[in-house]
Amino acid sequence: MLSKVLKPSNLKRLAYRLAKKLIIVPHHQLTETTSENNGSSWVTTGDDPQFIIHPARRIPSRNFSKGWYLLRVKITEANHQSHVGKLYSNLQKGELATVDVPWHSTKFVNRLFYLESNNSMLRFDPCEAETEFTMNTFMISKVPSFIAMRHMKQRLYKLLSHVDDVEEYLDTNRKLNGGTLIETVYEEYNKTFTTGVMEKSYPLWVEFDEPRALEKMKQTFTQAQSEVKFSIILPTYNTDPIYLKECIDSVLQQTHKNWELCIADDASTNAETISTLKSYAQKHANIKLNLLSENGHISKASNAALSMVTSDYVLLLDHDDTLPAHTLSFFAKALTDNTNAKVLYGDEDKVDEQGNRHQPHFKPDWNPDLLLSQNYICHPVVYKTSVLKEIGGFRVGVEGSQDHDLLLRATAGLKHDEVVHLPFILYHWRVIENSTASNASAKSYTTDAGIEAIKDFLDQSGQNASVEKGKYPNTYKVNWALPDEQPLVSLVIPTRDGYDILKQCLESIYEKTSYKNFEIIVVDNQTTCDKTLGLFSEYNSTKANFRVLKWDKPFNYSAINNFAVSQAQGEVVGLINNDIEVINEEWLSEMMSHALRPEIGCVGAKLYYPNDTIQHAGVILGIGGVAGHSHKYFHKSEPGYFTRLHLVQNMSAVTAACLLVRKSVFEEVGGLNEQDLTVAFNDVDFCLKVHTAGYRNLFTPWAELYHHESISRGEEDTPEKVARFNKESDYMKDKWKTLLCNDTAYNPNLSNTHENFSLK
Template identity: 85%
Template sequence: MLSKILKPVALKRLAYRLAKKLIIVPHHELEPVPEGNRGSSWLSSGEDPQFIIHPARRVPTRSFSKGWYLLRIKINEANHQSHVGKLYSNLQQGELVSIDVPWHSTKFVNRLFYLESANAMLRFDPCEAETEFTINTFMISKVPSFIAMRHMKQRLYKLLNHVDNIEEYLAANCKLNGGRLIDTVYKEYNNTFTHGAMEKSYPFWVEFDEPRAIERMKQAFTANQSQVKFSIILPTYNTDPVYLKACIDSVVQQTHKNWELCIADDASTDSQTIEVLKAYEQQYSNINVKLLNENGHISKASNEALGLVANDYVLLLDHDDTLPAHTLSFFAKAITENASAQVLYADEDKIDEQGNRHQPHFKPDWNPDLLLSQNYICHPVVYKASLLKKIGGFRVGVEGSQDHDLLLRATANLSREEVVHLPFILYHWRVIENSTASNASAKSYTTDAGIESIKHYLSQSKQSASVEKGKYPNTYKVNWSLPTEQPLVSLVIPTRDGYDILKQCLESIYDKTTYDNFEIIVVDNQTTCEKTLGLFNEYSEAKMNFSVLKWDKPFNYSAINNFAVSQASGEVVGLINNDIEVISEHWLTEMVSHALRPEIGCVGAKLYYPNDTIQHAGVVLGIGGVAGHSHKYFHKSEPGYFTRLHLVQNMSAVTAACLLVRKSVFEEVGGLNEEDLTIAFNDVDFCLKVHTAGYRNLFTPWAELYHHESISRGEEDTPEKIARFNKESEYMKEKWKKLLSNDTAYNPNLSNTHENFSLR
């Protein structure tokens, strides 16, 4: 029955790339695109393309057994359009059961579904259109029912805005239908897809959202911002005249008119490039061109352009990129509103050879640790001219990473207030074949230049650290040195019973941790299990660095940890859940190396669910009203938003399931709030107190652990728990209203309902 099946070897490679535990076979109206992405690109020849999905042979049952599953996909579609796919089950029973799977090109989609019985195969119809698409991710993971319930409720909390109390709404529907709560939740969850709830596409954002934002900004323009003077520096070399004209025209067409364009041509051998430059210089009095006699490469040419600068603020522009017409107006407004600003930057997107905009990069506010991991700022940047003069302009010898090097040196001694981010797309980065914009690995030397730039920065700022390549091109890992004498780290683990998970937690810490100087303080909250009490005795006798504190009061997470930290001897304290399991042996070394940095407050780890999907990669404020976990349910192998799943970065908050902080900082901010936040959000509240005290919180992906979440405490599923949760949620919204509405480590253009960095 299968038509157009790939050769077995090619199929095996495709199956491994798409999902290690799935075999996916093209079934109907699908043809592989020749030379296309190693076989994962497909052309739909009709309006009913289909894939048949089998479990891999190494799955013992060779079938999808009854139960809950999470489908995770990412598909790139040639026209960047939205589609509604369908996943079918019961193929062999003859009564097809389908669920809708809305998706948009380049965006990750998570879709939970339930199989009533075992299925030897499933069918996925990605769209109902003739189109070309590439499957980047296709995974189906079986999940326990409590994870399924949590996932569904999270979506309902975010999308059912018309319901005042969702828990009461679900309970009432459950009673009305006479069914189980989870069945009612699943029905409501499915309705959010059936009704066409899809992530917003970037073309839609460009057409509808961006114009409204621009108009709002224009209405706020003031007369004094017209006095801000810009010098735009533009190094050129054998630039295609078509792109060079588009670049210069984008400057000429600026709505802000107080500018000069300083061009340094790096001895171009293409006469057409020179002719274009001379024509523009002759036509416009505020365009100055300097033709260099010898090719000195990008840094030297940029410095020559800087030598032409006569104004107070300098914007960098690459020779084939373009600026939106409002770019200088927006920067001028920001300069007049931020008197101390020394460096300003904005968001950007990419523009192809046909002028189509795609792949927007909506960036966080000033994020020093992310800048050490990756040049996340890139374009556009405006510098105060006096600052560039002070640091000597571009540094020769780091070509390929000269912009990153300049940013590191320029911001080395600046405060948070002196680096200003504008959350608007103010730059279009041209994508040309073999360009860095098109493919970061197209210029492999840029990563080496980046390492040299970071080494120079660390040396000049007298930091005791080294740097190595990160997991992806143009990403880096800075290794911060520990003192010769390792400081004592006190790991606090509250528990009540929970023999199996606590035993697993303790064994993994002792067996897999290479950092030597730590102590474990288990806080016993009314344990009655004899096996668990025996475990306490076993470790107390066997380990000199193990102790048990008694907490014979009702469970109060904040109070328990405050009590334990007061008894801890370590310079650094770690708040650790009893359902944590160590993966990477250097996890504690990595976290301590950051926690000891004077400017750093809380340090969080990368936590996975048992199925290797993300449970925690930093906390994003405002999602779902209070906070959500960055990239939740992404697979551990996925890069995340602009590779952020694999980069050390500053976050507003991290989870206390695995959190390290200096004891002095913990005490400085008064620890956890044991009066108002006994169970939920106390870690977020604590992190925000640390943040407002002037420290930078940080997430590191190089400390990896499993988090068997909620095994010990269960769900928030009783009226009492729900009432307490709502009360604590309201407390957070009232206390941290300003921060929750605009997370500085996130971006206001990104979703406040989803955790996958989709558009708001």
């Protein structure tokens, strides 16, 4: 309950600050704090904070009457996290109606809702966590039905842009469900506010979505896959018999029966563990057991289990984890479908001591640079036995990160089609107190072992690079060495007028860039502003590495950049918006270190809005129909999905607001498309051309800049701009349909509506 009760006078002031027509009363698990910001600040004392909302006394009926309402809310959270609020109605009747209100810290949220009957009060639960926040704005306004319909359709047109005919889609759903059009629109509108918190939606996904996906997969099974035999290697050491039994039972319950279980016990001192192992080995002929006489730790025990293998494929299993019953069937299917596969992996989740599944990890397809930043593959993994034998199995000396080390060595030199990802939950990782699954920092030595594994991998593969700890446990930053003589990079900046933002951009590059061998090419697209022209003259006379090219034609972003690149002298070219502002001095050195790698194509930076929330952290294909920005509106301090906001990784595309690429690669793929994509999506199209040419595009979080987005070009706010945008969007959907439907750097189980890695 509240530890502080507000006086009526304070309530009036609070009500006026939050909304002129509302009285908002703290109700449960909320304590008011002092705030220097505009709004009321609160600390929650539990995971169920509540506000009760009444109409102001001057509202004659003292009721929220039946009808449509628009909630507008802005909340600033102390840690800049995202939350899902809940708005409740029908409180007096005890038949609560709920509306989800997902919100990002500091961002306005507009949420339409409908009341079926009069309500004397509503309840708003801002979050379900102990935290501190400031309520900057909270307003509820009644709106006419035609305004409600227009508001809902505007959101649907934006988020259902992948649907060919939204009106037809809505009308078809109306006929199928037998309701009115506005009811159908409201139903579809509500779906767009699906919770962005994975933990809230995962139980529903497990109950409804997973069974459908599994059944669809099972319908494709063939007799050929039954011939695939697996050897499951299981090192054990003093395993709790309860968990050990669950682990072995999960193997026995596999729907695919062609397997052997190779157990090597690392000299356990727990008699119950040994007794349990012997009991299973005696009862089942396909369970092999080697009781080691001397404790040699995980790598030696794993190698002992590996020595018992007789089949062509090996699956790794930890002694307290479990496999879903379909795991081997799915891997067998994947092996018959992908005859070149040498390493295969699936998605995973965690299971607590009560057996509850949570924290699913839906992984990208083969992502070599992400693997150097983190062991994102982890479990489950199937190896071709010959690959493991060729590299000598597990390596002694990297215990704690032996799986990561094995993956790095096993995948070294493999082609893209030899590493196969199955986007299904195929492994349950046990979470027990002080386990790595529960808390990566519980075993800090694993990070040190990971550094050793990556260092050895880089040395063995002849890479001129070093490695250091990343921002989070078990994450890493690989530093790729630059040549002794820095290659020239040409930074291309198109502009038209925009004195203030261009001046800020140029000053930040010249004053905050440690990499010195660059030239700046400003492309003047019909500037008339005297101050901007004067800025050109000033830099021309004071900077030897600055020049201006004239583009006296209508704005065409693709053509402007193609023209400038043709005049560039650098080995590497950088496409830079005029509203970019440098943050860290190493931004260009970091991006150049990747752009010069022969296997890398486009390199993108981490871009923030001026309020330190994410504007760009790589591009995800298919969001909103074509593409969206990963983790958009997350705060810079947030880890992101499995810490991906702080990891170098391969992405299908990055934004040209700040993009580096070798000039030879730019010319190889024909540059930007100046015929079909004059303004929008030309960077995504370009990246996909580079991707299909065989290069890996890459995002690095270690190059940080502000992006004052849309200041220079403006929004798509005229009929002509909207028509052009739609035409370019249709072009992308037609040309890149296959890739847009399956971004290999993402996961098909994740949302193609939201940019926050929530469930689809």
